[in-house]
Amino acid sequence: MRLRGLSMNLATVREQYTLAQAVDACLAQGITAIAPWRDQVQAAGLKETASIVRANKMRVTGLCRGGMFPAADKAGFKAAIDDNKRAIDEAVTIGADCLVLVVGGLPKESRDLRAAREMVADGVAAILPYARENRMPLAIEPLHPMYAADRACINTLEQALDVCDLLGDGVGVAIDVYHVWWDPKLYAQIARAGASKRILAHHICDWLVPTRDLLLDRGMMGDGVIDLRSIRAAIEKAGYHGVQEVEIFSSENWWKRPGEEVLATCAERFLTTCCLQEQSVTGE
Amino acid sequence: MRLRGLSMNLATVREQYTLAQAVDACLAQGITAIAPWRDQVQAAGLKETASIVRANKMRVTGLCRGGMFPAADKAGFKAAIDDNKRAIDEAVTIGADCLVLVVGGLPKESRDLRAAREMVADGVAAILPYARENRMPLAIEPLHPMYAADRACINTLEQALDVCDLLGDGVGVAIDVYHVWWDPKLYAQIARAGASKRILAHHICDWLVPTRDLLLDRGMMGDGVIDLRSIRAAIEKAGYHGVQEVEIFSSENWWKRPGEEVLATCAERFLTTCCLQEQSVTGE
Numbered sequence: 373m374r375l376r377g378l379s380m381n382l383a384t385v386r387e388q389y390t391l392a393q394a395v396d397a398c399l400a401q402g403i404t405a406i407a408p409w410r411d412q413v414q415a416a417g418l419k420e421t422a423s424i425v426r427a428n429k430m431r432v433t434g435l436c437r438g439g440m441f442p443a444a445d446k447a448g449f450k451a452a453i454d455d456n457k458r459a460i461d462e463a464v465t466i467g468a469d470c471l472v473l474v475v476g477g478l479p480k481e482s483r484d485l486r487a488a489r490e491m492v493a494d495g496v497a498a499i500l501p502y503a504r505e506n507r508m509p510l511a512i513e514p515l516h517p518m519y520a521a522d523r524a525c526i527n528t529l530e531q532a533l534d535v536c537d538l539l540g541d542g543v544g545v546a547i548d549v550y551h552v553w554w555d556p557k558l559y560a561q562i563a564r565a566g567a568s569k570r571i572l573a574h575h576i577c578d579w580l581v582p583t584r585d586l587l588l589d590r591g592m593m594g595d596g597v598i599d600l601r602s603i604r605a606a607i608e609k610a611g612y613h614g615v616q617e618v619e620i621f622s623s624e625n626w627w628k629r630p631g632e633e634v635l636a637t638c639a640e641r642f643l644t645t646c647c648l649q650e651q652s653v654t655g656e
Numbered sequence: 657m658r659l660r661g662l663s664m665n666l667a668t669v670r671e672q673y674t675l676a677q678a679v680d681a682c683l684a685q686g687i688t689a690i691a692p693w694r695d696q697v698q699a700a701g702l703k704e705t706a707s708i709v710r711a712n713k714m715r716v717t718g719l720c721r722g723g724m725f726p727a728a729d730k731a732g733f734k735a736a737i738d739d740n741k742r743a744i745d746e747a748v749t750i751g752a753d754c755l756v757l758v759v760g761g762l763p764k765e766s767r768d769l770r771a772a773r774e775m776v777a778d779g780v781a782a783i784l785p786y787a788r789e790n791r792m793p794l795a796i797e798p799l800h801p802m803y804a805a806d807r808a809c810i811n812t813l814e815q816a817l818d819v820c821d822l823l824g825d826g827v828g829v830a831i832d833v834y835h836v837w838w839d840p841k842l843y844a845q846i847a848r849a850g851a852s853k854r855i856l857a858h859h860i861c862d863w864l865v866p867t868r869d870l871l872l873d874r875g876m877m878g879d880g881v882i883d884l885r886s887i888r889a890a891i892e893k894a895g896y897h898g899v900q901e902v903e904i905f906s907s908e909n910w911w912k913r914p915g916e917e918v919l920a921t922c923a924e925r926f927l928t929t930c931c932l933q934e935q936s937v938t939g940e
Binding site: 478482483484485516522525531553554555556579582586596597598 | 881
């Protein structure tokens with residue numbers, strides 16, 4: 373039953389399984405929640421994905437991903453808004469708990485981070501009414517500062533919460549330990565996020581030493597230096613008792629292993645390394 | 657004359673030149689300031705380095721590096737303190753403007769960043785009286801969060817300034833654009849650093865997109881996405897008009913090129929990309 377606190381972000385087994393195969397493989401391990409990426413949903417078919425989810429009583433803890441707002445021109449920004457509305461529709465169709473936003477970095481040829489950050493706030497503001505109408509919470513995921521240029525110019529939990537405070541209801545944060553573990557203000561900002569009911573997701577993996585690739589060398593929980601249990605304790609203390617979602621990009625290790633081994637290892641490490649004794653899972 | 661605002665951190669040409677050769681090569685380009693690493697000084701000999709510097713009237717904008725305080729046990733911490741005092745002696749001998757501190761990351765087997773950060777504050781406090789006696793300013797260099805585990809657990813300018821405020825006089829910060837450019841609070845913290853006279857050094861290079869290696873893929877100024885001129889303007893507005901020191905670790909590009917080409921490119925890019933029109937250089 374404690375595995376009900378675990379969700380598999382399907383990026384973790386993207387090289388091994390289709391979405392349908394991943395659902396079967398998760399259930400075989402006792403894992404009852406997933407978070408797919410849009411390309412995986414598209415490959416499976418949107419309606420077919422919704423059917424698979426329903427038929428298997430899977431929980432969908434998030435759809436990855438909307439965002440990518442900063443653009444070099446108005447047409448690009450408009451295209452991003454339209455695409456994010458489609459992502460909201462897809463998230464609704466598959467019954468996701470939230471749409472995760474990776475907000476985007478600098479537009480081509482730009483060095484103006486401040487302008488990019490304004491475009492992000494404007495972009496989230498532009499889709500928020502549509503998200504509210506459709507009761508789809510938007511989860512801004514602050515990404516590690518090493519992705520500021522090319523993936524997300526929201527790089528700390530504090531910064532993400534500032535944007536949330538600006539925009540009001542219907543938007544919160546996805547706290548991925550990989551992106552925020554280093555932050556000297558992490559614990560204070562987790563408390564802040566909890567106090568304003570902004571925590572929508574908790575993603576886990578580990579930071580390896582050494583890290584050999586900026587994007588594709590994430591570690592399995594327990595193999596790195598992140599104090600997963602302390603962070604979880606802070607998140608629960610802040611009032612969030614939802615699932616922990618494993619998201620591991622690992623081109624040279626986990627993506628090369630049998631999917632069954634990866635899922636079994638995630639389940640085992642979740643229980644031994646991430647899960648608190650007194651953990652309860654809510655929001656189901 | 658505008659090249660008097662430029663210093664070469666000798667890591668930039670470490671594969672091409674000994675310290676003595678680097679000084680000659682710098683002077684040939686009109687560059688009159690350097691910042692060596694301790695291994696380079698050791699290879700040249702400490703007294704010999706001091707002679708070379710004096711004979712050539714070079715300015716030494718910093719010695720890299722002290723720090724590395726967090727240790728697994730008391731003996732390790734004591735060894736770090738002793739080593740830092742030797743580094744202060746060396747910095748004094750070669751007439752460096754400051755000793756740059758790369759503070760260290762997690763001790764082996766530790767996941768306790770908070771404890772590591774306390775050891776850093778304790779370590780700087782332990783060497784500060786000796787640094788003050790010897791009139792050697794200590795420059796804490798906040799390192800990019802991607803180095804939190806293995807190199808430095810001080811990862812933002814705000815955090816470094818908090819440590820400075822705790823410790824009082826004789827300690828400040830080295831602002832390296834590579835480490836801080838992404839920070840949403842950068843400009844506010846530069847102003848804060850200036851107001852408390854904490855800016856001791858300004859290091860430059862660029863952030864490449866994509867970045868292929870966490871440590872050794874820094875870019876030449878102008879080749880990446882850092883808004884060097886805006887950051888410089890903020891630093892000057894904050895009251896620091898000292899040199900800009902080029903520090904580029906680049907195993908696959910600049911370390912493989914002829915040293916003369918590297919230095920000439922640094923000088924040219926400094927003038928075209930980093931230097932403000934109204935720049936003046938003081939503190940000489």
